[in-house]
Amino acid sequence: MKMQVKNKYIYLTIIIFFSFFGMFGKLSVAELQPLGSAAHAAISREILRTKDWLTLHWPHCEEFKDFYQFPPLFFWFQAICFKIFGISDATAKYVSSFFGFLVIILTFFIGKIISDNDYIGFLSAMSLILHPYFFKHARKCELETGLIFFISLGILFFILAEKYNKQWLLIFCGISSGLGFLYKGPPAYCVAAIIFFYYTITKQYKKIFGKYYIFSILIALLLPLLWFIPQLIYKGNAVIEKFWGKQILWSIKGRGVNYKNFFERIRNYTFFLPIFFSYYLPWSITGIFGVIKIIKEKLKYFYILIIWVLIVWLGFTIPGYKDDYYLLAFWPGWCVINGYIFSFWSNNFKEKLTKIFLILSIIFSLLVIFTPIKFDKIRNPEFRILKEYVRQKIPENKKIIINSKYYYDMVALIPWYWDRGIISFNFPQNYQETELIENFLNILSNEEQKFILIKKDEFNLLTEKIKQKLFILKDEGKYYLCTNK
Numbered sequence: 001m002k003m004q005v006k007n008k009y010i011y012l013t014i015i016i017f018f019s020f021f022g023m024f025g026k027l028s029v030a031e032l033q034p035l036g037s038a039a040h041a042a043i044s045r046e047i048l049r050t051k052d053w054l055t056l057h058w059p060h061c062e063e064f065k066d067f068y069q070f071p072p073l074f075f076w077f078q079a080i081c082f083k084i085f086g087i088s089d090a091t092a093k094y095v096s097s098f099f100g101f102l103v104i105i106l107t108f109f110i111g112k113i114i115s116d117n118d119y120i121g122f123l124s125a126m127s128l129i130l131h132p133y134f135f136k137h138a139r140k141c142e143l144e145t146g147l148i149f150f151i152s153l154g155i156l157f158f159i160l161a162e163k164y165n166k167q168w169l170l171i172f173c174g175i176s177s178g179l180g181f182l183y184k185g186p187p188a189y190c191v192a193a194i195i196f197f198y199y200t201i202t203k204q205y206k207k208i209f210g211k212y213y214i215f216s217i218l219i220a221l222l223l224p225l226l227w228f229i230p231q232l233i234y235k236g237n238a239v240i241e242k243f244w245g246k247q248i249l250w251s252i253k254g255r256g257v258n259y260k261n262f263f264e265r266i267r268n269y270t271f272f273l274p275i276f277f278s279y280y281l282p283w284s285i286t287g288i289f290g291v292i293k294i295i296k297e298k299l300k301y302f303y304i305l306i307i308w309v310l311i312v313w314l315g316f317t318i319p320g321y322k323d324d325y326y327l328l329a330f331w332p333g334w335c336v337i338n339g340y341i342f343s344f345w346s347n348n349f350k351e352k353l354t355k356i357f358l359i360l361s362i363i364f365s366l367l368v369i370f371t372p373i374k375f376d377k378i379r380n381p382e383f384r385i386l387k388e389y390v391r392q393k394i395p396e397n398k399k400i401i402i403n404s405k406y407y408y409d410m411v412a413l414i415p416w417y418w419d420r421g422i423i424s425f426n427f428p429q430n431y432q433e434t435e436l437i438e439n440f441l442n443i444l445s446n447e448e449q450k451f452i453l454i455k456k457d458e459f460n461l462l463t464e465k466i467k468q469k470l471f472i473l474k475d476e477g478k479y480y481l482c483t484n485k
Contacts, residue, residue: 150183157169176191441469449484
């Protein structure tokens with residue numbers, strides 16, 4: 001029987017095969033990475049241990065004992081996930097992968113609804129699927145995919161409200177933004193800004209003062225109070241000082257960055273240009289052709305996507321601190337723009353192309369299930385390998401001495417894998433650092449047993465006197481686990 005490739009269910013089948021197995025396949029192979037994933041997993045696990053769902057805690061980390069770097073929604077979801085599926089490296093990635101899966105499905109529906117064309121929706125989702133950088137961040141214990149999901153969901157509701165003249169759907173834009181804030185903070189409010197600028201550009205000024213738009217903003221602002229008010233009641237000003245002051249304001253100011261000259265400041269403002277045309281290739285270039293065609297054809301609803309890109313880009317350009325993955329917040333919209341232009345480029349062979357993708361999706365799924373294919377790079381296997389040894393041999397009240405230059409890596413990895421605290425110390429790197437050598441010898445000479453984790457190349461730089469004080473318990477990968485007794 002001839003395949004009816006125009007059927008939207010075939011498109012969805014292909015998308016689901018690629019996205020499900022791409023997001024959830026082989027999650028247990030790679031360990032969690034510092035600083036983000038391992039720390040986030042340990043913080044989520046701590047919710048179940050302490051039964052404290054109000055304030056997050058980073059175990060064995062005095063600096064962030066009460067953790068206010070992010071709002072709590074992601075960690076609540078992850079803790080629930082741990083409760084249902086157990087605690088492991090794989091389950092620590094479930095929430096992020098699940099939202100990554102949903103973002104791909106949402107991208108299909110945004111493309112389909114904005115264009116009234118299933119094929120454009122299909123190509124939009126495939127543009128996202130065929131972008132490894134998105135999968136790289138989704139297959140971790142990270143917050144990005146959840147934020148992208150809530151922003152994209154808000155945009156989808158806005159498109160529906162505009163296309164079908166159902167302004168009450170803006171309420172769901174507000175709910176999506178509010179939940180996005182509870183997930184990762186202020187960037188989720190870009191939805192309200194996108195709506196505002198779209199109304200302005202399309203000269204729908206009355207809608208700016210319409211009850212549903214104003215109500216959506218109020219909902220977005222009020223939802224986070226479900227967390228803020230209990231925090232103020234039980235924790236005083238901690239949420240204001242640590243979340244708004246030490247995290248949000250600190251990030252806006254650049255997290256301690258000092259510009260030496262005018263050109264460094266300009267370079268900061270143009271940070272995303274080289275990132276966009278390197279990390280986000282090839283769709284960063286092909287999408288430009290889509291933008292040109294959208295403007296030329298005056299496709300009003302597609303303007304929403306262009307505004308989405310501009311608002312996110314500008315919104316992340318103004319603050320001093322930036323990271324390359326921030327642009328993923330508009331990536332589903334850019335993929336829909338790509339899907340639109342690809343629909344013209346592939347129109348003459350779309351049935352053949354769909355059949356090819358269907359076959360490839362089945363092959364891909366079988367490879368994930370039946371072969372040892374790997375998606376993620378293994379970087380620090382030693383911590384997972386030594387997990388049971390450390391927990392059996394090193395008492396819970398003992399802390400691991402580590403080199404201070406690796407502090408933030410170790411304060412994430414060691415609490416998650418070994419459930420032990422750390423002591424940060426500057427290891428001597430040469431024979432001239434006499435004071436450091438003397439201090440280290442004093443620590444090792446103490447009657448109390450010490451445990452030291454040191455890289456092998458750094459061990460080789462130690463003086464013979466220090467080496468004589470160290471007994472290697474475990475030789476694993478690039479590390480020695482040592483003791484002084």
